[in-house]
Amino acid sequence: xxxxSVRGLTKRFGEVVANDHIDLDVEEGEIHGLLxxxxxxxxxxxxxxxxxxxxxEGRIFLRGHEVHIASPFDAIRLGxxxxxxxxxxxxxxxxxxxxxxxxxxxxxLRVDRVRAFAEVERLLEETGFRLDLAKNAGELPIGVQxxxxxxxxxxxxxxxxxxxxxxAVLTPQEVDQLIETLHRLKAQxxxxxxxxxxxxxxxxxxxxxxxxxxxxxxxxxxVSSATPQMLAEMMVxxxxxxEFPRERLAKEEVLFELSHVFTDPPGVPLQDVSLxxxxxxxxxxxxxxxxxxxxxxEVVVGLRKPKKGKVIFRGRDVTAIPPKGRILQGMAHIPEDxxxxxxxxxxxxxxxLLLGFETEPPFRKGxxxxxxxxxxxxxxQKIQEFGIVTPxxxxxxxxxxxxxxxxxxxxxxxxxxxxFVLACQPTRGLDVAAxxxxxxxxLGVKREGKGVLLISADLDEVRALSDRVLVMYEGxxxxxxxxxxxxxxxxxxxxxxxxxxx
Amino acid sequence: xxxxxxxxxxxxxxxxxxxxxxxxLFLTGYPPFSALWALFRGAFGTRNAIGQTLTQATPIxxxxxxxxxxxRSGIFNIGIEGQFLIGAFTAALFGISFRGLPFxxxxxxxxxxxxxGGAVYALFPALLKVYLGAHEVITTMMLSYVALYLTSYxxxxxxxxxxxxxxxxxxxxxxxxxxxxxxxxxSLAFPIALGLAFLVLWFLERTVPGxxxxxxxxxxxxxxxxxxxxxxYQILAFVLSGFIAGVGGGGEILGVHGRFVDGFSPGxxxxxxxxxxxxxxxxxxxxFASLLFGMLRAGGMTMTRVTKVPLDLSLIIQALVILLVAxxxxxxxxxxxxxxxQKSEV
Numbered sequence: 001x002x003x004x005s006v007r008g009l010t011k012r013f014g015e016v017v018a019n020d021h022i023d024l025d026v027e028e029g030e031i032h033g034l035l036x037x038x039x040x041x042x043x044x045x046x047x048x049x050x051x052x053x054x055x056x057e058g059r060i061f062l063r064g065h066e067v068h069i070a071s072p073f074d075a076i077r078l079g080x081x082x083x084x085x086x087x088x089x090x091x092x093x094x095x096x097x098x099x100x101x102x103x104x105x106x107x108x109l110r111v112d113r114v115r116a117f118a119e120v121e122r123l124l125e126e127t128g129f130r131l132d133l134a135k136n137a138g139e140l141p142i143g144v145q146x147x148x149x150x151x152x153x154x155x156x157x158x159x160x161x162x163x164x165x166x167x168a169v170l171t172p173q174e175v176d177q178l179i180e181t182l183h184r185l186k187a188q189x190x191x192x193x194x195x196x197x198x199x200x201x202x203x204x205x206x207x208x209x210x211x212x213x214x215x216x217x218x219x220x221x222x223v224s225s226a227t228p229q230m231l232a233e234m235m236v237x238x239x240x241x242x243e244f245p246r247e248r249l250a251k252e253e254v255l256f257e258l259s260h261v262f263t264d265p266p267g268v269p270l271q272d273v274s275l276x277x278x279x280x281x282x283x284x285x286x287x288x289x290x291x292x293x294x295x296x297x298e299v300v301v302g303l304r305k306p307k308k309g310k311v312i313f314r315g316r317d318v319t320a321i322p323p324k325g326r327i328l329q330g331m332a333h334i335p336e337d338x339x340x341x342x343x344x345x346x347x348x349x350x351x352x353l354l355l356g357f358e359t360e361p362p363f364r365k366g367x368x369x370x371x372x373x374x375x376x377x378x379x380x381q382k383i384q385e386f387g388i389v390t391p392x393x394x395x396x397x398x399x400x401x402x403x404x405x406x407x408x409x410x411x412x413x414x415x416x417x418x419x420f421v422l423a424c425q426p427t428r429g430l431d432v433a434a435x436x437x438x439x440x441x442x443l444g445v446k447r448e449g450k451g452v453l454l455i456s457a458d459l460d461e462v463r464a465l466s467d468r469v470l471v472m473y474e475g476x477x478x479x480x481x482x483x484x485x486x487x488x489x490x491x492x493x494x495x496x497x498x499x500x501x502x
Numbered sequence: 503x504x505x506x507x508x509x510x511x512x513x514x515x516x517x518x519x520x521x522x523x524x525x526x527l528f529l530t531g532y533p534p535f536s537a538l539w540a541l542f543r544g545a546f547g548t549r550n551a552i553g554q555t556l557t558q559a560t561p562i563x564x565x566x567x568x569x570x571x572x573x574r575s576g577i578f579n580i581g582i583e584g585q586f587l588i589g590a591f592t593a594a595l596f597g598i599s600f601r602g603l604p605f606x607x608x609x610x611x612x613x614x615x616x617x618x619g620g621a622v623y624a625l626f627p628a629l630l631k632v633y634l635g636a637h638e639v640i641t642t643m644m645l646s647y648v649a650l651y652l653t654s655y656x657x658x659x660x661x662x663x664x665x666x667x668x669x670x671x672x673x674x675x676x677x678x679x680x681x682x683x684x685x686x687x688x689s690l691a692f693p694i695a696l697g698l699a700f701l702v703l704w705f706l707e708r709t710v711p712g713x714x715x716x717x718x719x720x721x722x723x724x725x726x727x728x729x730x731x732x733x734x735y736q737i738l739a740f741v742l743s744g745f746i747a748g749v750g751g752g753g754e755i756l757g758v759h760g761r762f763v764d765g766f767s768p769g770x771x772x773x774x775x776x777x778x779x780x781x782x783x784x785x786x787x788x789x790f791a792s793l794l795f796g797m798l799r800a801g802g803m804t805m806t807r808v809t810k811v812p813l814d815l816s817l818i819i820q821a822l823v824i825l826l827v828a829x830x831x832x833x834x835x836x837x838x839x840x841x842x843x844q845k846s847e848v
């Protein structure tokens with residue numbers, strides 16, 4: 001039975017048509033995927049259903065009856081709940097207080113704390129969630145906080161749950177736990193509308209999927225009859241390449257080397273980490289996140305000093321050289337979490353492309369002043385070369401899409417022909433087209449005979465791109481594998497910690 | 503961030519502040535229109551009035567620029583009052599000593615010595631912040647009181663000029679900044695402050711250290727990643743901030759008072775923070791905001807003299823301007839700083 005049905009829904013923002021006559025049917029008790037690239041209109045559609053936006057045209061039916069949802073209050077009253085991508089818990093309140101917040105059981109004017117707690121406990125029993133209700137919400141890991149958000153929605157009596165890109169903020173393990181949770185909710189008869197741009201999650205979770213592209217519906221189909229290739233093409237609108245030809249290009253020459261590196265806390269201490277990146281090679285670092293990858297990256301770029309051991313670049317010991325010196329010698333870094341570490345959102349595209357090169361002769365005139373004519377030309381050239389979509393070089397980076405922000409990082413890092421590139425989680429949070437683009441860039445760097453060190457928690461990515469793979473576990477190199485080794489072998493090396501816990 | 507100026511909202515807020523101020527007058531039984539008229543006349547009505555307005559605007563233009571520069575690097579220098587006082591004091595000392603230096607040189611050096619005093623006084627909290635993590639809000643505020651009582655002690659005891667008033671001797675005439683609109687107290691310090699505003703704008707937008715200071719303030723992690731030292735540029739911005747505050751103090755002594763008088767500053771350093779925020783943390787905005795505040799001060803005095811409306815009206819308007827313009831800016835700035843960078847959409 002169709003529980004939620006949308007007909008001809010259209011939403012415009014000025015000139016932009018975010019949703020163009022979209023039809024959607026969600027069956028009772030199914031997990032329905034809503035798939036599309038960033039900006040395809042997924043969030044707008046779900047916001048219309050949840051009453052955050054008023055659609056310009058179109059109708060919404062609930063169990064066959066037309067409904068008018070003017071606000072989230074209406075949606076909640078009708079049994080529709082939404083979990084947002086960014087968590088909205090009050091960090092200093094306890095878990096159970098967060099769950100009842102806004103819908104507290106009362107006695108007279110006062111909150112009936114005893115009954116509230118009991119009701120939340122009963123909800124946990126019914127749904128099979130396990131949580132420490134007495135903890136402050138802010139102390140919990142993000143994945144657990146998200147479970148609290150889901151409980152909040154269930155507490156309000158939601159039968160239809162909308163999850164807006166819930167996995168964007170989660171680690172891979174937390175994603176697995178979320179998938180398990182959602183399967184359980186489905187078994188209890190809940191209907192779930194799951195928004196994502198990640199194919200893997202759609203396949204792991206959904207019964208049927210609706211694909212959107214540029215505000216229009218491309219189609220709805222059962223996941224069992226779909227292939228990743230097919231969905232990706234529907235999303236992007238053209239053929240997408242997941243498989244890259246593997247070319248052996250590695251030369252004898254060692255470009256970059258870590259030799260018996262040890263570090264101190266804070267962070268995971270590195271213990272006797274050694275690795276070599278050859279010219280024309282991509283060396284992958286696989287491993288469950290939090291096993292020393294971030295610390296390793298900091299040692300490579302010079303933000304963290306090793307306690308023991310050496311960092312060698314082109315045969316020279318650069319251990320004592322700060323980040324700037326390494327950049328100028330030809331090292332580049334595509335950092336993980338580019339919002340925080342790669343770009344300055346308040347700066348313009350132009351200024352972001354300049355960042356770190358501002359002291360260099362081409363952009364200076366005189367000792368101290370910047371040559372803005374040169375900088376503008378440089379920026380325009382990079383915008384064109386890398387296909388960065390931006391109104392102008394003076395637009396603040398905040399207004400660019402995630403993929404275009406990442407392109408700015410890449411354009412800057414590759415601007416002066418580095419010999420060695422460190423890429424950390426380079427495609428996290430990017431949509432299919434941007435991911436494909438970035439992978440091509442890294443392979444291009446390799447083809448030019450340069451070295452790449454690729455750190456990624458996405459095992460598929462590491463295996464698709466790397467010539468050799470090292471697996472990190474608890475600050476050590478647990479072993480080296482060929483990318484063709486089967487997943488089971490990777491699992492064994494990566495999973496020590498996971499095995500302990502289970 | 504491109505330093506941008508959004509004018510209309512501010513003008514609206516300022517207009518609203520005036521309206522609310524008049525409402526307060528009306529409710530308390532004073533004639534709102536004639537009071538406002540007197541205030542405007544006192545601020546612009548005559549040559550002298552204009553001179554007064556500009557004189558009052560001068561020190562707060564210096565201090566607002568000082569606050570702005572540090573703020574751009576992510577430093578919350580609320581100890582500008584202290585750096586301003588130390589600058590005033592060192593400039594006075596320099597002006598009193600070294601008699602015999604010829605005119606422009608003596609004045610220029612005295613002004614610079616004021617800047618130097620302010621810079622050194624800002625260096626302490628800068629080092630404490632960068633190397634020991636002592637929060638600058640605490641240290642600079644404390645040091646402001648140290649400066650206040652230290653200078654007060656000197657002019658009350660060891661350096662007190664003969665007479666009843668706690669003040670130093672007059673500085674040598676060769677160290678005075680010339681008056682430019684006699685008989686008002688307006689001195690060369692005002693055009694210097696104006697020029698400085700443009701200099702600060704140019705520095706932040708067009709120079710390597712200015713770019714680095716803005717980068718460090720806007721995203722320290724990304725800056726560090728790109729080899730821009732957060733420590734180095736925060737210290738630089740802090741010290742430059744102190745320098746500007748110190749020059750402002752020196753300008754007040756050499757231009758207006760001619761000597762260090764105990765308690766001569768009614769809190770120019772503190773006002774600078776508010777002026778800077780009303781000016782949207784933009785150097786040119788600071789010019790407008792300091793003129794507005796100067797006008798309220800100068801006009802307010804005339805208004806009190808001519809009508810019987812208490813000076814509080816102009817203080818109420820000042821407070822309302824701060825509330826309506828500056829507070830939202832500050833809150834917005836602090837929020838974007840604390841908040842993790844958000845997902846942005848095209």
